[in-house]
Amino acid sequence: WRALATERDHPSVMARIAAGLLLADRSDTIGRALYERARERATPAEGFGADVEDAYVGTLALALAARQSGDDALANALAPVILRHLHLAPRLGVEAVFWAYAASAYGALGASQPETVEVEIDGHTQEVTLTRGVADLVARPGSTVRVRADQPVWVRVESRSVMPIATRDEAPFSVRVEGVPGHVGERAAFEAEVESTSDAEVRAPILEITLPSSAAFDDETRTRVLASSAVASVEGPDPAGVVRIHLQALRGRATLRIPLPVRWRAAGETRGFGLVGYDRQAPWARTTLPSTLVHVEER
Secondary structure (H helix, E strand, O other): OOHHHHOOOOHHHHHHHHHHHHHHOOOOHHHHHHHHHHHHOOEOOOEOOOOOHHHHHHHHHHHHHHHHHOOHHHHHHHHHHHHHOHHHHHHHOHHHHHHHHHHHHOOOOOOOOOOEEEEEEOOEEEEEEOEOOEOOOOOOOOOOEEEEOOOOOOOOOOOOOOOOOOOEEOOOEEEEEEEEOOEOOOEOEEEEEEEEOOOOOEOOEEEEEEOOOOEEOOHHHHHHHHOOOOEEEEEOOOOOOEEEEEEOOEOOOOEEEEEEOOEEOOOEEEEEOEEEEEEOOEEEEEEEEOOEEEEEEOO
16 A cells, blocks of 8 residues: 555555556456556556656556556557557567566456458559468568558568668767777777757667777777767677667766777788667667778788
8 A cells, every 4th residue: 555655756655566466366456446446547559658768668668557457449549559669679678578477477458359450562452361369471672661450569670771771860969989990909098978969868878889890899999889878778799790888868968988998819901880770769760880990000
């Protein structure tokens, strides 16, 4: 009962507690009271919103609590909201993935599944049969695909780029790497800069850096990057040599600077430091710079 008072300003927390209690017992008095309080702070069109982790997770929990309490109208209204932003879940961390699975498994998105969907690829329409709710399709590069169904469905696109990074300017910030490479066997004096180009705050900017093949992103490099006040976390390098750096919120017209003290393993010319920057909430709008030549000398 104390959560009704202690969490009254945190509706997404009340939604989580309500979902857990109502899953255990649909008639739980505390769970229903918490659900009603949380529902008062949400809208069917957006839930608690989807621009930050807490809001999206709270929307997932609210939909689950709505279904358990018998409020199917709200659960059905929230299902498209959840699916529209479901691409965020893997990037928002373990809790978001957990609640996405829970909402799906316990019927927040609906208890039934369509047997078929209508798929239009480049103007050609076909009816696709779903097997256990899933179907895989192949589309040519550059195709226009539309999916129509009587119930909410989740369309996931997997693609792989096999071309060099081209210059784009779509995210509300610019990216660049500045500094001097230094000498083989030593550390570079490079710094990545992410500079806002708008007055709006970017809450979760991400910078992906393609490393030169002769640059080692070792434990000391990682420690120095993580020590920057601009950095929230670091992933990689992956097998393609890409490091993904999750940054702190970028205020309007502000600049974030990230040290890149990679260690050189070989002398000579090498290509790297291709940059891709985007907001975690809108990964399709990207600012990119292609890789450049770097000359590393012997001392």
